Every structure is written in C-alpha cells, then in structure tokens.
Amino acid sequence: MTLTRPLVLVGMMGAGKTAIGGAVARKLGVPFLDSDEELVRAANRSIAEIFERDGEAFFRARETEVISRLLDGVPAVLSTGGGAFLSEANRAMIDEKAVSVWLKADLPLLWDRVRHKKTRPLLRTDDPLATLTEIYNARIPVYSLAKLSVEARAEYSIDTMADKVIKTLKDAQLLKDAET
Numbered sequence: 418m419t420l421t422r423p424l425v426l427v428g429m430m431g432a433g434k435t436a437i438g439g440a441v442a443r444k445l446g447v448p449f450l451d452s453d454e455e456l457v458r459a460a461n462r463s464i465a466e467i468f469e470r471d472g473e474a475f476f477r478a479r480e481t482e483v484i485s486r487l488l489d490g491v492p493a494v495l496s497t498g499g500g501a502f503l504s505e506a507n508r509a510m511i512d513e514k515a516v517s518v519w520l521k522a523d524l525p526l527l528w529d530r531v532r533h534k535k536t537r538p539l540l541r542t543d544d545p546l547a548t549l550t551e552i553y554n555a556r557i558p559v560y561s562l563a564k565l566s567v568e569a570r571a572e573y574s575i576d577t578m579a580d581k582v583i584k585t586l587k588d589a590q591l592l593k594d595a596e597t
Contacts, residue, residue: 418583418592420447420492423515425484426582427502427563429553430537431530432520433578438496440579445592448493452501455483464498465541473500481507488514499552503559512564516591518582519563524553526571565589 424441426434435451442449453464456479460467467476480501487495488510495515501507502517511517522530528549531537542548560566567581586592 418587418594419445420494420586421591421593423488423490423492423495424582424586424591425488425495425497425511425515425517426520427497427511427517428499428520428560428569429522429527429556430499430540431527432499432522432569433530433575434496434499434520436575437520437578437582438494440575441582442494444579444583445494448491449496450487450490450493451496452480452483452487453496453498455487456480456498459483477504480504481510485510499556502563503556508559508562516565516586516589517563518585519560519566520569520578520582521560521566522569524550526569527553529571 426438428434438451439449456467457463460479462470464476467479477500480498481504484495484497484501484507487493502511528546531540531549532545540548565585567578567585569578573581583592
C-alpha cells in the first residue's frame with residue numbers, strides 16, 4: 418500500500434509526530450520529512466535559537482515556506498511543528514495538497530514526554546506545566562480540524578501507533594495498492 422497524497426501529522430509537542438511519522442514512512446516505503454528539521458537545516462540554527470534571535474512570527478513565516486515546498490514533492494509523510502497547523506494559511510495549504518492526521522494525546526501523556534526536555538522554547542517559563550496546559554487548551558479546537566485523528570496512549574509503542582495511523586488511512590481510502 419502507498420499514499421495517494423502526502424500525509425501531514427499534526428498535534429502537540431510530545432505527541433510523537435516525528436517518531437511515528439518516521440515509522441509510518443518506513444512501513445509505507447515513502448520518504449519521511451520533518452518541517453522543523455528542514456527549517457533548522459535552512460537556518461543553520463536550532464528552533465530555540467531562531468525563536469530567541471528572530472522571534473516567533475519570523476519562525477512561523479519560514480515554517481509556512483518550508484511546508485509549502487515539502488508538500489510540492491512526491492507523496493511523503495511530513496511531521497510538522499506543534500504550532501504549524503494553527504495557521505489558517507497552513508491548514509488551507511495542507512487541506513489542498515495533503516491529508517492531515519492529528520496525533521491526539523492527552524495532557525498527562527504530553528507532560529510526561531516533554532517535562533524533562535530543554536529543547537521546547539515555548540515551555541521556557543516559570544511554570545512549564547501551566548504553560549503546556551494553556552497551549553493544549555488553546556490548540557485542541559484547531560487540531561480537531563484535521564481530516565483524521567488517531568488517539569495516542571502511553572502504552573502504545575511507536576510501531577503500534579504507526580499501524581493505527583496506517584489503518585486510519587486505509588479506512589479513509591487514502592492508500593492504494595502499490596502495483597496500481
């Protein structure tokens with residue numbers, strides 16, 4: 418089975434977009450792309466450094482450019498940063514060129530995954546859990562606009578989540594036989 422359109426994984430930081438996206442791409446035999454990784458490569462600095470030096474608005478503008486470029490290639494699995502889907506322009510572009518899948522993880526799971534990471538610029542606050550909660554509550558209604566969703570659970574392995582994403586794509590008839 419192979420993708421009929423690019424697949425864009427959306428969701429909160431810590432939802433597993435990069436790890437699960439890589440596993441889905443391997444299972445489907447398509448390229449895996451990461452918009453954050455591409456942006457870091459193009460800027461030759463970390464996301465935290467981009468935020469600190471140029472601000473979030475600059476980062477978001479470059480993010481849109483990168484996502485647009487990546488979606489114009491062959492069908493692939495694309496992991497986006499947690500804030501990418503918040504942009505109405507990005508959502509419209511993704512809807513036109515790809516299929517969006519929300520990796521839906523609850524707040525305790527996300528906190529468990531991100532609380533010890535120092536690479537999350539939005540969580541560099543006096544109370545990172547309160548910040549994460551605020552971001553989560555603000556973003557959930559936007560993520561729910563994704564075409565499809567797959568629920569993440571702490572007990573699911575990356576491989577299990579990848580299989581669940583693929584099953585969701587099959588059920589939505591977004592995969593085709595590789596021979597055709």
